[in-house]
Each structure stands twice: as C-alpha cells, then as structure tokens.
Amino acid sequence: MDFLQWKNNNNNNNKPPNINLHQTLAKIQTQCTDFLQTLSKPLHHHRQTLETLICHAKTTLSSLNCPSIPIQNQGLWARIGAPQPQHRFDIALSFDAIEERLAGVGVYVLSNSADEFVLVSGVPSKKTLGLICFAREDAQTMLDHMRSVSKGMGPKSMVVKIALDKVIQLKLEGVSFRMIPEPAQVQNALKVKEQAGLSNDEGFFGVPVFQSQSLFLKAEDKRYRPYFFRKEDLENSLKRAAEQQKQLNPAFRQGDIQVATFEEVLKGMKGKSTSKWDDVVFIPPGFDVTAGLPQNKANG
Incomplete structure (x- = not known):
C-alpha cells in the first residue's frame, strides 16, 4: 500500500x-x-x-x-432553438483559444x-x-x-x-492531474444517464459538464454551445430563457439535457479534429447566461 x-x-x-x-x-x-x-x-x-x-x-x-476572470456578457445572449447547420474546419483549437474559454x-x-x-x-x-x-x-x-x-x-x-x-x-508544463468534482454534480450526472436509459453500473468517471440541445449563445455572428459545471445553472438558464422568449421550457423534454466529462471535452478541443467541440464555451458555476437577454430577438 x-x-x-x-x-x-x-x-x-x-x-x-x-x-x-x-x-x-x-x-x-x-x-x-x-x-x-x-x-x-x-x-x-x-x-x-x-x-x-x-x-x-x-x-x-x-x-x-x-x-477568476468573468465571462463578459456584453454582446452575448442566449437563445432557445434548434442548432443550424454550420460548416466547421477540422483544425485543432489553439491553446490561447482553449485558455480563454476556461479563464472564468x-x-x-x-x-x-x-x-x-x-x-x-x-x-x-x-x-x-x-x-x-x-x-x-x-x-x-x-x-x-x-x-x-x-x-x-x-x-x-x-x-x-x-x-x-x-x-x-x-x-x-508537464503537470498531470485529475480534478475532484462536486459530489452533487456527479449525482446529477448519474441521474441524467439514468434518464437517458444508460447503465450506471460503472458509475461516472471525470468532472461532469452539462449541456442542452436547445440552448446556445450568440456573440456577433458566431454561435456557441454552453457547457455548465452545475446542472442547476443549466436548468435555471433554460427556464429564464424560455420565460423571456415565451417558449416552452425545453428542460421538460426527455433527453434535452445531456452530460459529458470535462476531460473528454477538453481532449476533443485539443485534438486534430475539433468539428464537435469548436463552438464550446464553459460556464462558471453560478453564472447567468440569460442576463441581458434581448426579448425582441426571441424569434431571430
């Protein structure tokens, strides 16, 4: 031992x-x-x-x-809607780009x-x-x-x-580590897996991050998929966005909330092909992505 x-x-x-x-x-x-x-x-x-x-x-x-550097919400707003087709080049994100998305x-x-x-x-x-x-x-x-x-x-x-x-x-710089997630979020991740019909026999490995198929952020002409470290923050964002845009809360739809591991997402962002991850941003715990949401763009 x-x-x-x-x-x-x-x-x-x-x-x-x-x-x-x-x-x-x-x-x-x-x-x-x-x-x-x-x-x-x-x-x-x-x-x-x-x-x-x-x-x-x-x-x-x-x-x-x-x-900790907060994510600037000026010019950044949340929308509920189906993702639109978008061509992405298979190139790895630069370290600076990854670092910027983790700074907050x-x-x-x-x-x-x-x-x-x-x-x-x-x-x-x-x-x-x-x-x-x-x-x-x-x-x-x-x-x-x-x-x-x-x-x-x-x-x-x-x-x-x-x-x-x-x-x-x-x-x-050569440091190897694995982070310790919040136990409550690991429990949330297991529940999401169970609701998706996946087995929990092997538990959950890594730091859970949560996303919704219905929620994305838009800054200027680019769309981003927010990944939340707390499921409650994602649920609150969906609720507020739905209320402000007068739409049905998509969190009520089965399978709308999904879970992945932070390690998996980060590995994908660093890989040679980032077509799956090049639009990801990480949301700090407690951050409200719906702040300043323009209601007149609900259908835009």
Missing part, C-alpha cells in the same frame, strides 16, 4: 511524516462522498480518482494565483505558508499528488483534515482559488 508524505521544501533537514493514504483521506471519504478507494483502482458511482500531479517542489502559487472557471487548491502547492508524495512510487477541487467546501475539508494529521500544515495554510486556464497551463 502506498503511503503519503508531505512535500516540504523549506526544511530539508526534517523528514516529513509518512501518512497512510486512507488515513489521510478518511474524513474526505466521509464528507465528500468517498472520492477515492485506492490509487490503483478506478472509482465508481460518485467517487473521483486522483491522478498524479507532477511538478517541482518550488512551484509557487504566486505564478498561478490570479483572480475557478478551482481550488491548497497552499502552505510559503505560498506553495501542498503536495503529497507516494511511497514507494515516488509520485507526487496534488488535489484540485471544484468546490471550496471539499478543499476546506481536506485542509482541515490535513492540519490534524501533519505538523507541516500550519495555521497559514489555506484554500486558494485559481482560474482553470492556469491549471491547463500546468498541464502543458
């Missing part, structure tokens, strides 16, 4: 304590709906695996911690008193693990428990919010 030790870069003379993986994350398993069972097995239902986060010990949050989405990491990532190392695997949470509450739960089992987690250790595009930058 692998054990964990804290990555402590400021004091190389003191050997960090070895911490059993299950002991360290026991409280997280209880309060965050069993995020992991072991590092070597896939997680089922509403548990989320942790993938190795490989980075230098001196990687500081000062280069990563930037305010915040995730949470742990930092120590030196503004460094809190990392744990596997023994004997030598792999370094980092935890990226979509919910502040999950990150805070981990921080509280880590403080209780490691002296290296002092009172100045904290939960830090960073923009998701910065996480993608880390990925390009």
Whole structure:
C-alpha cells in the first residue's frame, strides 16, 4: 500500500511524516462522498480518482494565483432553438483559444505558508499528488483534515482559488492531474444517464459538464454551445430563457439535457479534429447566461 508524505521544501533537514493514504483521506471519504478507494483502482458511482500531479517542489502559487476572470456578457445572449447547420474546419483549437474559454472557471487548491502547492508524495512510487477541487467546501475539508494529521500544515495554510486556464497551463508544463468534482454534480450526472436509459453500473468517471440541445449563445455572428459545471445553472438558464422568449421550457423534454466529462471535452478541443467541440464555451458555476437577454430577438 502506498503511503503519503508531505512535500516540504523549506526544511530539508526534517523528514516529513509518512501518512497512510486512507488515513489521510478518511474524513474526505466521509464528507465528500468517498472520492477515492485506492490509487490503483478506478472509482465508481460518485467517487473521483486522483491522478498524479507532477511538478517541482518550488512551484509557487504566486505564478498561478490570479483572480477568476468573468465571462463578459456584453454582446452575448442566449437563445432557445434548434442548432443550424454550420460548416466547421477540422483544425485543432489553439491553446490561447482553449485558455480563454476556461479563464472564468475557478478551482481550488491548497497552499502552505510559503505560498506553495501542498503536495503529497507516494511511497514507494515516488509520485507526487496534488488535489484540485471544484468546490471550496471539499478543499476546506481536506485542509482541515490535513492540519490534524501533519505538523507541516500550519495555521497559514489555506484554500486558494485559481482560474482553470492556469491549471491547463500546468498541464502543458508537464503537470498531470485529475480534478475532484462536486459530489452533487456527479449525482446529477448519474441521474441524467439514468434518464437517458444508460447503465450506471460503472458509475461516472471525470468532472461532469452539462449541456442542452436547445440552448446556445450568440456573440456577433458566431454561435456557441454552453457547457455548465452545475446542472442547476443549466436548468435555471433554460427556464429564464424560455420565460423571456415565451417558449416552452425545453428542460421538460426527455433527453434535452445531456452530460459529458470535462476531460473528454477538453481532449476533443485539443485534438486534430475539433468539428464537435469548436463552438464550446464553459460556464462558471453560478453564472447567468440569460442576463441581458434581448426579448425582441426571441424569434431571430
């Protein structure tokens, strides 16, 4: 069984304590709906695996911690309607284009008193693990428990919010990770799969993102498909758009809401053929895409 030790870069003379993986994350398993069972097995239902986060010990949050950039809704409005045929070239999106679409989405990491990532190392695997949470509450739960089992987690250790595009930058710099989704959204994803007649026997792997076949955004002459990290935000957007455009709420239609994994979408955006993903934008939790919706364009 692998054990964990804290990555402590400021004091190389003191050997960090070895911490059993299950002991360290026991409280997280209880309060965050069993995020992991072991590092070597896939997680089922509403548990989320942790993938190795490989980075230098001196990687500081000062280069990563930037305010979340909200999506500008000026000139951007939501519509309900069937997607129109559109020719797309099979070319990969540039990194800048992907980064721009992720800039408004915040995730949470742990930092120590030196503004460094809190990392744990596997023994004997030598792999370094980092935890990226979509919910502040999950990150805070981990921080509280880590403080209780490691002296290296002092009172100045904290939960830090960073923009998701910065996480993608880390990925390009050789950082490998898998993010921990909100347990409630994993449950929502399982319900969507069940409503679509799909089996939930193998659970749900990855960070769920939700979209509707009926909702799209329009900015100038381009149409975008919004992907939501929270199903409730998508449902609220559909409801408001339907009310403002005096149409039947499409959320009532069976199968209108679909779920995918963020990892799958991101992989598609990076691939050689992006015909399926080149019109995707990610909506930060709590963001209202119907703000400023022009009612006179309901049928436009």
